[in-house]
Amino acid sequence: MIDFHLNGRRQRCADVRADESVLELLRTTLGQTGTKEGCASGDCGACTVAIGEPDASGELVYHSANACITPAHQLEGCHLVTVEGLAEGERLHPAQAAMVDCHASQCGFCTPGIVMSLFTLYEQQRRSDEEPPPPLTQERLEAALGGNLCRCTGYRPIRDAALAMGDYPAVDPAWITNAELGHPADGQIATADAGHYVAPRDLAALRALKAERPHARLVAGATDLWLETTQQLKALDELIDVRRVAELNAIEEVEAGWWIGGAMTLARLMPVLAEPYPAFEHLMHRFASSQIRHRATLGGNIANASPIGDTPPVLLALDARLRLDGPRGERELPLAEFFLDYKRTALAEDEFIAAIFLPRPTAGHHLKVWKLSKRREDDISAVLAAFAWRLEEGVMRDVHLAFGGMAAIPCRAPAAEAALEGRAPDAEAFAAARAALAEELTPMTDVRGSAEYRRLAAGNLLERLRLMIEAEGNPTDNNSDNRDSATKVTLDAYAH
Numbered sequence: 001m002i003d004f005h006l007n008g009r010r011q012r013c014a015d016v017r018a019d020e021s022v023l024e025l026l027r028t029t030l031g032q033t034g035t036k037e038g039c040a041s042g043d044c045g046a047c048t049v050a051i052g053e054p055d056a057s058g059e060l061v062y063h064s065a066n067a068c069i070t071p072a073h074q075l076e077g078c079h080l081v082t083v084e085g086l087a088e089g090e091r092l093h094p095a096q097a098a099m100v101d102c103h104a105s106q107c108g109f110c111t112p113g114i115v116m117s118l119f120t121l122y123e124q125q126r127r128s129d130e131e132p133p134p135p136l137t138q139e140r141l142e143a144a145l146g147g148n149l150c151r152c153t154g155y156r157p158i159r160d161a162a163l164a165m166g167d168y169p170a171v172d173p174a175w176i177t178n179a180e181l182g183h184p185a186d187g188q189i190a191t192a193d194a195g196h197y198v199a200p201r202d203l204a205a206l207r208a209l210k211a212e213r214p215h216a217r218l219v220a221g222a223t224d225l226w227l228e229t230t231q232q233l234k235a236l237d238e239l240i241d242v243r244r245v246a247e248l249n250a251i252e253e254v255e256a257g258w259w260i261g262g263a264m265t266l267a268r269l270m271p272v273l274a275e276p277y278p279a280f281e282h283l284m285h286r287f288a289s290s291q292i293r294h295r296a297t298l299g300g301n302i303a304n305a306s307p308i309g310d311t312p313p314v315l316l317a318l319d320a321r322l323r324l325d326g327p328r329g330e331r332e333l334p335l336a337e338f339f340l341d342y343k344r345t346a347l348a349e350d351e352f353i354a355a356i357f358l359p360r361p362t363a364g365h366h367l368k369v370w371k372l373s374k375r376r377e378d379d380i381s382a383v384l385a386a387f388a389w390r391l392e393e394g395v396m397r398d399v400h401l402a403f404g405g406m407a408a409i410p411c412r413a414p415a416a417e418a419a420l421e422g423r424a425p426d427a428e429a430f431a432a433a434r435a436a437l438a439e440e441l442t443p444m445t446d447v448r449g450s451a452e453y454r455r456l457a458a459g460n461l462l463e464r465l466r467l468m469i470e471a472e473g474n475p476t477d478n479n480s481d482n483r484d485s486a487t488k489v490t491l492d493a494y495a496h
């Protein structure tokens, strides 16, 4: 049984399969067909809905999500808003009215998803505590719409609509004033009627469930896992959901750094990174889309062990550690010892990632992160480079060069690091590092880039680092160019 609200009305849905998506539930069981299916893989945004989840104080906070890869059981205690729920009687919501007036729809297939992304932006603006609310900048619009594709209208009229929607009179759909909304589910464990889907609320319950069912798959944001059912048509009938485990959502600050709960979403992680590691935070703006960042977790990105996952190389460059937990107790492991081979990790069958330790930067520490991908928004890395170092009396110390897309696992490049360690950051040292790098890493060829391109690009990023240090000396703003220049590097690289 799932107990939630849909457009202001309470819904109790029984007999929901463990691997049923929000999209299936909406279109098949509830007959709400306004939400469309395009790709069924989180890429196109046609299925975008808004999900209001209770925060610590019980107040609903709305974010956009891809209904095609959101497990239906994750709706428990939430408020789901779809395109059917926006208008107040005959009066359109400002996001809808602006789309009509700006001629921002042609075939209309993407339109419900785009309207829902705009609606979420509108709601965030309306509910903002800031006075006056923050302006709708180009950057915020692009972030809100980065996960929505339109194949026929073109984006200019859609952007016009986004900029115009604030000028329309607000509407009051019934759900805005519905007093019953936002009842948090208070049960310890939610269960599925068909198959097995449990959502423990604390660490002790999660450990007990893992002891009982060590084979059960863990699900967090489902932004990787759900593709196994929508793309590979596998049944996922035994699932343990870690997303609501309180301890896995906490951040513990200690003198040496931060223990970040394994189920922390990327959207919630971003403000934590902004001050100590702006380069890491900047990278997060290029991680998938707004829809994905609000569901995907840090633990899921690591456990998924993709060679092209974005956070593992950065965490390797920062010497992150993991706290693994399970019925047999907890243990700590350096992240560098976690990835064993392609998609194979040191996680035992009954274990889970409870927390990730992010060390506090030491004085003079620098971090640079560059993501190369074909598109800026919502694309997977061809190469990701994360470089950390200190400059001490003119020489480089504690050099950590970590890469994604350059081997079967996210990895460091020890020979290239050795070529720079204790050396002045001059052309000779970097030439030696590039030569070592070309020898020690064996990238693959796939749709995102050939092995040759990846090797060349990784070497070029090292050269870029040298030029940057040469231009800036010992840079204090160590990260400001990540977003734009990373894009430029991509375009330059593909132009040759």
Ligand SMILES: Cc1cc2nc3c(=O)[nH]c(=O)nc-3n(C[C@H](O)[C@H](O)[C@H](O)COP(=O)(O)OP(=O)(O)OC[C@H]3O[C@@H](n4cnc5c(N)ncnc54)[C@H](O)[C@@H]3O)c2cc1C
Residues within 6 Å of the ligand: 041, 042, 043, 217, 218, 219, 220, 221, 222, 223, 224, 225, 226, 242, 262, 263, 286, 287, 288, 289, 292, 295, 296, 297, 298, 299, 300, 301, 302, 303, 304, 308, 309, 310, 311, 347, 351, 352, 353, 354, 378, 379, 380, 381
């Ligand atoms: C459209 C799209 C764009 C994407 N873009 C990017 C991108 O730009 N960069 C990138 O790196 N990734 C990207 N991804 C991949 C995905 O979003 C990330 O890997 C995400 O961080 C996975 O987290 P999740 O919480 O959704 O994991 P889930 O899908 O829930 O789980 C992934 C795997 O980790 C396991 N798992 C989850 N939590 C834990 C835990 N606490 N302990 C142990 N095991 C656990 C699950 O059992 C599963 O095997 C994209 C995915 C999509 C669909």
Ligand code: FES
Residues within 6 Å of the ligand: 036, 037, 038, 039, 040, 041, 042, 043, 044, 045, 046, 047, 048, 066, 067, 068, 069
């Ligand atoms: S259908 Fe394309 S993102 Fe869901």
Ligand code: FES
Residues within 6 Å of the ligand: 104, 105, 106, 107, 108, 109, 110, 111, 149, 150, 151, 152, 153
């Ligand atoms: S209006 Fe046709 S896909 Fe956007």
